[in-house]
Amino acid sequence: MAKRGKQKALRGRAGRMEGGRGSGKRKSSAVRLWGRHAVEAALMNPRREYRKLWATREGIETLDGELPPDFPVEYAEVQDLARLVAKDAPHQGLVLECEPLPDIFLDEALDGEAARPIVVLDQVTDPHNVGAILRSAAAFGASAIVTQDRHAPPEGGVIGKSASGALERVPWVRVVNLSRALEEMADAGYWRIGLAGEAEATLAEALPAGPVALVLGAEGEGLRHNIGQHCDALARLPISDAMESLNVSNAAAIALYATSTRKLD
Known part of the structure; x- marks a missing residue:
């Protein structure tokens, strides 16, 4: 054929x-x-x-x-x-x-390139959302997504279809302890930004010029307190007051776009 x-x-x-x-x-x-x-x-x-x-x-x-x-x-x-x-x-x-x-081990995905963020998902369990986030991660050059093994959907057809091929292209690191993984990212020079609607700073204000880990919480519940404490900064997307929040996959896509368009010099 x-x-x-x-x-x-x-x-x-x-x-x-x-x-x-x-x-x-x-x-x-x-x-x-x-x-x-x-x-x-x-x-x-x-x-x-x-x-x-x-x-x-x-x-x-x-x-x-x-x-x-x-x-x-x-x-x-x-x-x-x-x-x-x-x-x-x-x-x-x-x-x-x-x-x-x-x-894949986490240290295999920590390339330290400022233009290649890492996406960390805190108990995001909907496979459609994880697949869509993989697709956005591939589109904007993320080096990996990181999830906790026990609180993420398994690799499968729904994720694969939603990811539209990105499941094969973006490394997916599953870790036992997400807090410890965030500490390892900090040791590797990543600035960890947790997305939270209640944060005072916007994502654009919080983004540094160096390597970034974008941390997103579960659908509805948002970031867990302990995970937020392991972030260097919390930031929000400046959405209209007409909407309370965005779907996590939409928020990830916007955050990845903002990260890709920042000045790195």
Whole structure:
């Protein structure tokens, strides 16, 4: 199968990447991804180990590249694929079963580049929001997102579809203790800014010229007190009084944009 004359083979990792590890608990069960962007990005990711692809012939034709001749594909009808995914999930004729991505330690993601913020999520549990934040993180060049292992959704199809390929591009660090992770970021030279609606300073006023960690709280509850105490500053987005707050994924996108447009000299 080829598309638009391209002959590049889509790749799946045959074994785990050595050194792939994390400070949180590894999820060992298989992951199912669906939708063209999520599946295509996973197939192009050399760190991803695949098991099997279920697809319609029309779905295969939408992929940008070639599958190797021995790739484990099972052709199926649209209604059959619907039984493999979440209810009413837009699978676009493609469902990939694969292994979770290798874990990553926090120190592997702390590159210290001022132009590449880190996004820290404090108990953000909605997979749609986490996926959307991954997408924004990829769009604005974030070096990683960091979550606490016990209070974040597992890697899966809803996140993959919402992330539109960014799940394969942005390192996702799962940690056991978020407060300790914030201390490690401070030791690495990051200025930790917690987004809070009650803060006096705006994000633009709080942003430094150096490396930044943007810390966002859970939907509704916001930052936990202890996490806020581990931030160097609290800042708010200057939204209209007509709205009490923004969805966490919208807030993350705006904060990442503001960070990307600041002066670094």
